[in-house]
Amino acid sequence: MWRIVLFLIFTLIIVPVVAFQFDSPPTNSEWAVLNIWIKIYIASSVFCFAVSTMTKNYSQVDKLWSVLPIVYAWVAVYESSWDSRLLLMAALVTIWGVRLSYNFWRRGGFQLKFWEGEEDYRWAILMAKPEFQPHWKWVLFNFFFISFYQFGLIMLFTIPMVKSIAGRPLNWVDGLIALGILFMIIIETVADQQQWNYQKEKHQAKGGKREMTSDYEKGFLDAGLWGVVRHPNYAAEQGVWILFYLFSVTATGLWINWSIMGALLLILLFKGSSDFSEEISAIKYPDYSDYQKKVPRFIPDLY
Numbered sequence: 514m515w516r517i518v519l520f521l522i523f524t525l526i527i528v529p530v531v532a533f534q535f536d537s538p539p540t541n542s543e544w545a546v547l548n549i550w551i552k553i554y555i556a557s558s559v560f561c562f563a564v565s566t567m568t569k570n571y572s573q574v575d576k577l578w579s580v581l582p583i584v585y586a587w588v589a590v591y592e593s594s595w596d597s598r599l600l601l602m603a604a605l606v607t608i609w610g611v612r613l614s615y616n617f618w619r620r621g622g623f624q625l626k627f628w629e630g631e632e633d634y635r636w637a638i639l640m641a642k643p644e645f646q647p648h649w650k651w652v653l654f655n656f657f658f659i660s661f662y663q664f665g666l667i668m669l670f671t672i673p674m675v676k677s678i679a680g681r682p683l684n685w686v687d688g689l690i691a692l693g694i695l696f697m698i699i700i701e702t703v704a705d706q707q708q709w710n711y712q713k714e715k716h717q718a719k720g721g722k723r724e725m726t727s728d729y730e731k732g733f734l735d736a737g738l739w740g741v742v743r744h745p746n747y748a749a750e751q752g753v754w755i756l757f758y759l760f761s762v763t764a765t766g767l768w769i770n771w772s773i774m775g776a777l778l779l780i781l782l783f784k785g786s787s788d789f790s791e792e793i794s795a796i797k798y799p800d801y802s803d804y805q806k807k808v809p810r811f812i813p814d815l816y
Contacts (some may be wrong), residue, residue: 524691536770546592550675554668557581562660565572568628571636571655575622575664579613580666582606583669589674597683602674605694609753612698616705635671635789666782670754675760680764687763693756694728700749707737708746731796741813743791743804747783748811753781783811784788 561573586603711734738745
């Protein structure tokens with residue numbers, strides 16, 4: 514696990530350096546936005562590290578994952594003097610963020626006592642692993658990965674907005690990208706609702722409120738979108754931000770520019786995250802290994 518963590522942290526340093534080699538450095542107007550974003554990033558990272566350390570709830574980043582991109586987006590819109598492409602991008606980010614916030618809220622993620630709420634079950638499992646003993650190793654992991662890496666990633670997958678400042682006029686390609694992002698958000702919504710319905714009905718069956726069928730005895734969802742790919746919500750989430758990067762392509766005319774780093778790092782994160790989730794599921798559910806063999810992870814079989 515340490516190797517995966519160190520690799521991800523390494524990529525957060527190396528990918529931006531490499532990405533800048535394919536393009537010119539940020540302009541003064543781009544730096545004006547980035548300076549504000551970096552201050553928000555540092556403040557958020559320090560705040561969540563402090564809160565998670567004091568409360569022992571390590572899902573503080575999750576509470577801001579769907580909120581900070583909206584903040585970044587509208588800061589960019591304001592600083593760009595309400596550029597039309599950035600307005601479109603900010604509107605899409607807001608739709609994405611509201612949907613994700615609602616899904617997080619209904620699972621108990623947001624509480625009046627903001628430091629409480631649902632914690633990702635994987636953190637407790639990870640913290641108990643030998644690699645994170647003694648406790649100071651977990652403190653370092655919380656500081657570098659949970660707090661600073663993940664908040665850095667949030668800023669970076671939103672960063673095509675910065676690269677799109679003062680770009681070419683809004684055109685029909687931007688419209689196609691926007692439709693693609695909306696489609697991905699719909700896929701996420703359907704996938705999350707299917708998972709929500711399944712988990713709710715499974716717990717009712719365990720509580721004797723409905724019949725315990727083989728689908729619920731199995732323990733995991735493998736129907737609907739979850740029968741097409743094993744992680745339809747993760748797949749669509751990556752699709753959202755890959756498409757979001759394309760706005761910077763239409764704005765600049767450059768297929769590869771430095772704002773690609775966020776999408777690349779997000780793909781790496783979801784690979785590592787799904788690896789760990791599936792490791793847990795394979796131990797917990799006897800039929801999960803067969804599910805892995807039959808159903809692809811992110812990209813559906815087209816034959």
